Amino acid sequence: MSPMPPSLFLALEKFPDSSEAHLWADYVELRCLTDLDLMIAKSDIQAYVQKRKDLQKGLGDYASDDDIESERENGMYAEDIKRAARAEDLFKHLEYRAAVFDNFYPFALSRDGDILRRRRRVTSKHKLYVFFLLCSNSRHIINRQHRNMFTDTFEIASMVALKRYLPKGAEVHLFGTNSFNKGRYSGQLLKKCKCLATDLGERFVGKASEFPPNDYGDNGLDVVGWMPFGDNTKGFLLVFGQCACSGEEWPKKQHSSSASHWRNAVTFTAPPCNMAFIPFFYRRNAGEWHMERKIDETVLIDRLRLVKLLRSSYKTLKELPYGLINKAISQRNSLI
Amino acid sequence: MNKMQPMAEPKATEFVSIENLRFDPENPRLPSSVDGHKEPEVLKWMLEDATIPELMAAIGEQGYFGGEPLLVVQANKKKAGVFRVIEGNRRLAAVKLLKDPKLASTRQKTVQQISDNAKRKPDKLPVLVFGERDDILFYLGYRHVTGIKEWGPLAKARYLEQIAQKTKGSHSKKKFQEMARTIGSKWDHVAKLLTGFAIYKQMEESNFFEIENLDEETIDFSILTTALGYDNIVAHLGLKNATDPSIEDISSTRLKELTSWLFEKDENGQTKLGESRNLKNLNRIVANEAALKAFKTGYSIHQADLLAGAPKEIFQTAIRESKKSLETARDHMHLVEAPDQSDADVLEDIDKLARLLREWIHNKIV
Numbered sequence: 001m002s003p004m005p006p007s008l009f010l011a012l013e014k015f016p017d018s019s020e021a022h023l024w025a026d027y028v029e030l031r032c033l034t035d036l037d038l039m040i041a042k043s044d045i046q047a048y049v050q051k052r053k054d055l056q057k058g059l060g061d062y063a064s065d066d067d068i069e070s071e072r073e074n075g076m077y078a079e080d081i082k083r084a085a086r087a088e089d090l091f092k093h094l095e096y097r098a099a100v101f102d103n104f105y106p107f108a109l110s111r112d113g114d115i116l117r118r119r120r121r122v123t124s125k126h127k128l129y130v131f132f133l134l135c136s137n138s139r140h141i142i143n144r145q146h147r148n149m150f151t152d153t154f155e156i157a158s159m160v161a162l163k164r165y166l167p168k169g170a171e172v173h174l175f176g177t178n179s180f181n182k183g184r185y186s187g188q189l190l191k192k193c194k195c196l197a198t199d200l201g202e203r204f205v206g207k208a209s210e211f212p213p214n215d216y217g218d219n220g221l222d223v224v225g226w227m228p229f230g231d232n233t234k235g236f237l238l239v240f241g242q243c244a245c246s247g248e249e250w251p252k253k254q255h256s257s258s259a260s261h262w263r264n265a266v267t268f269t270a271p272p273c274n275m276a277f278i279p280f281f282y283r284r285n286a287g288e289w290h291m292e293r294k295i296d297e298t299v300l301i302d303r304l305r306l307v308k309l310l311r312s313s314y315k316t317l318k319e320l321p322y323g324l325i326n327k328a329i330s331q332r333n334s335l336i
Numbered sequence: 337m338n339k340m341q342p343m344a345e346p347k348a349t350e351f352v353s354i355e356n357l358r359f360d361p362e363n364p365r366l367p368s369s370v371d372g373h374k375e376p377e378v379l380k381w382m383l384e385d386a387t388i389p390e391l392m393a394a395i396g397e398q399g400y401f402g403g404e405p406l407l408v409v410q411a412n413k414k415k416a417g418v419f420r421v422i423e424g425n426r427r428l429a430a431v432k433l434l435k436d437p438k439l440a441s442t443r444q445k446t447v448q449q450i451s452d453n454a455k456r457k458p459d460k461l462p463v464l465v466f467g468e469r470d471d472i473l474f475y476l477g478y479r480h481v482t483g484i485k486e487w488g489p490l491a492k493a494r495y496l497e498q499i500a501q502k503t504k505g506s507h508s509k510k511k512f513q514e515m516a517r518t519i520g521s522k523w524d525h526v527a528k529l530l531t532g533f534a535i536y537k538q539m540e541e542s543n544f545f546e547i548e549n550l551d552e553e554t555i556d557f558s559i560l561t562t563a564l565g566y567d568n569i570v571a572h573l574g575l576k577n578a579t580d581p582s583i584e585d586i587s588s589t590r591l592k593e594l595t596s597w598l599f600e601k602d603e604n605g606q607t608k609l610g611e612s613r614n615l616k617n618l619n620r621i622v623a624n625e626a627a628l629k630a631f632k633t634g635y636s637i638h639q640a641d642l643l644a645g646a647p648k649e650i651f652q653t654a655i656r657e658s659k660k661s662l663e664t665a666r667d668h669m670h671l672v673e674a675p676d677q678s679d680a681d682v683l684e685d686i687d688k689l690a691r692l693l694r695e696w697i698h699n700k701i702v
Contacts, residue, residue: 021611036445046488047387084489084558085612095605112553113605115384260678286610286636293657334449 009327010034010140022281022290023247025093026137028116032107033130034331038118045087089285091116096285104129104307127325128314131157132303134328135245135279149321151245152178156319158243158277159223161301161309166225166239171199176222176243180319185224189215196224197266201234206265219265220256223277234269241275241301250278251294258297275299277306346464346471349405353460354432356418358411359425362469364476364495365487367552376441382429383443389450391430396454400431405462407472419463422472431458473498490557493533496526500581507581527579532561534581535573538591545592547600559598559612566619569594593632610637617641655693662686 012030016023032040091113098105106126107116119126135154138147155176163172174181175192184199185192190211197204220242227237240257244250255261259271274297282290282302289295301309310317361372370381382388406424410416421428433439435458437451451457466472476495487495496515505511507530512523536557544550563569564578573594574587597608597618609618614637621627621637627644631637642650669675 036449037443039443041384041387043385043387047390085556085562088556088558089611089613092606092611095601099604111549114553260682263678264676284611286606287604288638293654334446 009142009146009324009331010333011142012140012333014140018247020247020290021090021093021285022283024090025097025281026133028090028094029107029133030137030140031333032116032118033133033329034333035118036332036334038120040116042087042091042114045090046084093285096283096287097281100287100304101129101307104311106130122329125314127320127322127329128307128310128317129303130325130329131320132279132306134325136247136281136303138245146321146324148179149324151243152180153319153321154245154277154279155222155243156180157306157310157317158241158301160313160317161277161306162223162225162239162241162275164309164313165301166237167227170225170227172223172225174222175224176218177216178222187216188213189217189219193219193265200226200238200266201232202267202269204265205267211265220253220261222257223275236270238268238270238272239275240272241277243277245279247280250276250280251296254296254298254300273299275301277301279303279306346407346466349402349462349464351460352408352417352419352463354428354435354458357406357408357428357461357463358418358420359428360420360422360469363425364498365425365491367490369553376439378425379429379433379439380441382426383433383440383447388426388429388433389443389446391426392434392447392450392454395427395430395458396434396450396456399456400427400458400461402462405464407466407475408463409466409469409472419465420469421463422466422469423476424461428461431461435459470502473502488557489529489561490533490536493529493536493557493561496530497533500530512579524579527581528564529561530581531575531578531583532557532564534583535564535586535591536560538583538586538588539595542588542592544599545595547596549601550595550599555599559609559615562612563594563598563615563618566615568619568623569615572622608637614638617644620644658686 010030012027012034016027028040028045031044032038091109094107094116095109095113098107098109103123104125106119106122106129108119109116122130131150131153134141135150138150141147141150155174155178159172159174163170166172173184175185175196185196190206190208190213193206193211194204221240222243223239223241225239225241229236240259240262242253242257244253254276255274257272257276258274259268262268262272276298278300280302281304282300283304284290287304289300359372359375359378363372366372366378366381370377372378404424404427406421406428408419408421408424411418411420433447434451434454437444437448440447499515500507500511503511503515507527509523509527512527512530516523516526536555539545539555540552544555570578573590574585575583576585599607601607608631609615617637617640621631621640621644624644627640630643631640635643
């Protein structure tokens with residue numbers, strides 16, 4: 001395979017590492033977003049499956065043991081039917097996205113559901129969707145600085161979403177190590193933690209040795225929000241959240257902002273509610289969580305919840321990297 | 337033709353100008369909504385559903401491989417020199433588009449780019465001329481069922497139906513075995529595909545039970561044939577097995593019901609089945625009275641499946657996964673320098689839960 005010209009923004013040669021349908025649906029959308037004719041057909045997906053051994057392996061994982069057994073028994077004839085069924089599932093997943101994202105969805109399916117087409121005119125609502133799509137797939141973004149831009153601004157989008165979720169009057173701040181964070185909780189970790197403890201009316205209980213002066217990290221906390229009573233007493237609704245743009249990593253990271261993790265730094269009169277913000281569409285076709293058992297004592301805010309929360313305030317998100325989003329939208333890849 | 341016959345000897349390979357080559361209107365790959373006599377319609381369908389651009393790029397780069405002639409018959413007995421391509425319709429489409437990219441009514445930019453970059457654009461293609469379409473028909477199956485570019489499941493079923501009609505005798509294992517040998521598959525799979533096609537035709541005759549937006553174009557035949565791999569679903573339809581295409585005993589009420597579960601979409605474009613892998617849940621549901629009743633009254637497939645005895649499965653999976661997770665923790669504990677009190681609290685909770693579950697099992701067993 002020839003190397004990508006440096007002017008390109010996205011490199012899409014690599015298929016998703018996993019066979020999970022929501023990751024594949026993202027990949028199909030990215031191919032469609034940048035296709036020369038702004039379209040991708042179900043038959044293209046079946047052709048990928050047929051040609052690429054790595055993809056066949058992925059779909060083997062996706063298949064149940066029964067499926068694999070039946071393929072062994074019936075040879076290629078049966079395999080082909082399974083492949084068609086899997087491509088069908090993938091396009092059904094896209095159909096669900098088209099329905100729930102409505103006018104934020106920059107793609108449309110043909111009447112027979114066999115072709116995904118990108119809308120020619122990409123509106124600012126569509127760009128919000130493309131933003132989350134790119135945050136979820138930053139591994140395809142060639143330039144590292146560009147990748148960082150998406151992960152940093154994703155924290156801002158998450159902060160605004162949290163603001164929309166909490167009642168009016170709630171305090172919401174960035175806590176993460178982020179090039180955009182010039183706010184109340186920026187700089188040295190020790191200073192940030194002490195400031196947060198004071199704001200919450202709690203005490204900082206961390207060991208100084210564990211918060212060295214050269215630590216400018218965030219201890220796994222990216223956004224924080226609370227709903228004060230205004231009576232100068234402690235104990236109120238408190239949300240600790242972390243943002244994760246890596247599909248594989250987020251379940252492991254989801255406790256980095258939990259009370260059990262933070263209890264070593266700050267006292268809690270009442271434990272914070274733990275939230276994880278992910279740009280992925282972590283759903284199955286009918287809207288249920290993709291894998292509920294991976295969500296552990298966490299309020300998960302995925303792409304669908306984010307778009308719902310930001311439905312009326314997406315225009316205020318001036319920090320989103322619109323220049324880079326436009327680059328992705330104007331890139332054209334040949335199908336071949 | 338009354339029985340399986342070897343391919344009749346064709347005339348020697350000759351080269352024919354692509355203008356004198358026509359698509360086969362009876363190509364099993366074409367859905368009935370596409371008029372096979374109209375070249376623009378065939379080309380549009382091919383471009384959207386038959387991955388033509390890749391083939392164009394390959395021919396444009398390497399040229400047309402002379403060792404693979406198109407298999408053709410004379411298009412019109414009265415007009416010599418014009419042929420209908422029975423085998424090689426994709427290749428014909430690719431070459432026509434390479435030569436004249438303006439023929440593309442979809443994927444125009446892709447087609448134009450490939451044509452612009454092509455090193456070779458053949459004007460003539462090698463063909464083998466046969467007397468009758470039937471002379472080539474049996475060979476077609478072998479090529480497209482086991483060949484490089486396979487037909488989709490519905491095209492295969494349509495082809496098998498054509499073959500079955502031309503093969504002597506009523507449906508029997510022997511007949512299916514004979515057909516299976518031709519296409520390099522197994523007899524029961526041939527029978528299952530024909531059964532699926534018979535059911536599909538019954539759906540079609542019933543106008544797809546008036547389900548909104550369900551027709552030949554939107555239906556997914558692969559889901560139907562996959563469903564026939566599940567014994568309880570087959571029995572639920574009133575069939576003894578999935579290998580009898582006569583489908584004499586099929587219950588039309590239940591077929592209507594199954595069609596609705598598999599294909600009728602709600603406002604979010606989702607069917608009651610959801611993903612194809614949920615067929616195994618449906619297979620459990622239809623065999624369980626309580627689960628089936630619940631499913632019919634609006635329970636989701638997963639909710640209804642719980643009533644079909646799946647809780648035991650969930651319970652067993654959950655405790656085995658917990659054990660696995662604890663083993664991972666044990667294997668990593670030597671690497672953890674400073675475990676804290678919160679970890680001890682979690683382990684205490686695990687201990688309490690494990691005791692509770694063990695006590696419950698003990699009481700059940702005793």
